[in-house]
Amino acid sequence: MTGSVPATAASPRICPNCDGFATAAVSSGNRDASGQLPTFAVDCPACHGAGTLPASVAQLAGGRA
Numbered sequence: 001m002t003g004s005v006p007a008t009a010a011s012p013r014i015c016p017n018c019d020g021f022a023t024a025a026v027s028s029g030n031r032d033a034s035g036q037l038p039t040f041a042v043d044c045p046a047c048h049g050a051g052t053l054p055a056s057v058a059q060l061a062g063g064r065a
């Protein structure tokens with residue numbers, strides 16, 4: 001009998017700011033000389049690209065901005 005590991009209060013939660021999509025590809029809006037649309041990755045400012053937050057932080061970040 002193995003049993004399951006219960007979730008603890010300290011378990012990380014999906015970041016409410018980005019819903020787990022911590023890194024977004026953002027285009028600069030201007031195509032370069034070869035016709036490509038350059039994109040760059042921007043990390044979520046709340047979780048810094050982690051996608052999850054400690055429960056205590058998630059509560060603080062969950063309020064309306």
Ligand SMILES: [Zn+2]
Pocket residue numbers: 015016017018019020021022044045046047048049050051052
């Ligand atoms: Zn985030």
